[in-house]
Amino acid sequence: MKRMRLAVLAAAISGSACASLNNSSQAVNQTEAATSEAAAFTTLDDGQSFGALTDSALPEKSCGMILWTLDEKQPIPVFRYVVGGEAEIEVGGRKVLLTRTNYSGGNDFGVYENQTFASNVDLSVNVEANFASGFDGGSYLERSLIKVSAPDGSTMVAPAAGVAGCRSGS
Numbered sequence: 001m002k003r004m005r006l007a008v009l010a011a012a013i014s015g016s017a018c019a020s021l022n023n024s025s026q027a028v029n030q031t032e033a034a035t036s037e038a039a040a041f042t043t044l045d046d047g048q049s050f051g052a053l054t055d056s057a058l059p060e061k062s063c064g065m066i067l068w069t070l071d072e073k074q075p076i077p078v079f080r081y082v083v084g085g086e087a088e089i090e091v092g093g094r095k096v097l098l099t100r101t102n103y104s105g106g107n108d109f110g111v112y113e114n115q116t117f118a119s120n121v122d123l124s125v126n127v128e129a130n131f132a133s134g135f136d137g138g139s140y141l142e143r144s145l146i147k148v149s150a151p152d153g154s155t156m157v158a159p160a161a162g163v164a165g166c167r168s169g170s
Contacts, residue, residue, distance in 0.1 A: 044091070044092070044149075044150045044154040045154075048091060048092035048093075049091075049092070050069060050091060050148075051076075051091070051092075051093060052077060053078065053089075053090060056077030060167055060168070060169040061167065061168065062083065062084075062166065063111075063164075063165065063166040064082040064085075064110065064164070064165075065080070065109075065141065066079070066080050066162045066163055067079040067141065067144060068162050077162075078090065079125075079127065081098075081111065081127075083110030083111070086098060086099060087117050089125060089146070094121075098117035098118065098123075099119075100117050101116050101117060101118045102115070103116070109165050112129070113131070115127045115129070123150060125146065125147070125148050125149075126145075126146075126147045127146055128145040128147075129141045129162075129164065130144055135165075137166050137167070137168070138166065140161070141161060143159070144160040146158050146160050
């Protein structure tokens with residue numbers, strides 16, 4: 001039987017959405033990434049959850065998407081995709097790097113309404129994004145959904161909101 005974990009989403013996420021597009025980004029620690037991805041997932045346990053990304057900002061001169069969900073009444077960034085690069089998500093305390101494998105639907109800033117990502121730790125991530133009102137350099141994403149699936153069919157699902165856009169350089 002598939003297991004689902006559903007998080008609650010706050011309506012007032014948009015204020016923190018703009019701030020993350022403008023935050024300075026830090027280099028990814030390759031050793032940390034390699035360590036956290038060492039073993040493959042076979043299942044998603046009921047106790048596992050989405051974790052906050054340590055760096056949710058888009059790199060300078062890039063486009064992409066950042067999605068937030070709610071954790072103890074605070075929006076936390078849980079998913080980031082940089083167009084032409086990798087996506088990342090934290091599941092069960094492990095940062096997982098992802099490659100986009102499929103996409104469809106409307107798009108803006110290199111982000112599509114329906115996207116599928118795969119990892120080298122046997123997780124599949126489906127993201128459904130609903131474009132809403134735009135702002136200079138981006139669009140808000142509302143009523144979006146993140147679904148993580150393991151090889152045994154177990155899943156984690158969370159409603160999300162966020163932004164899609166481009167970040168200029170210095």
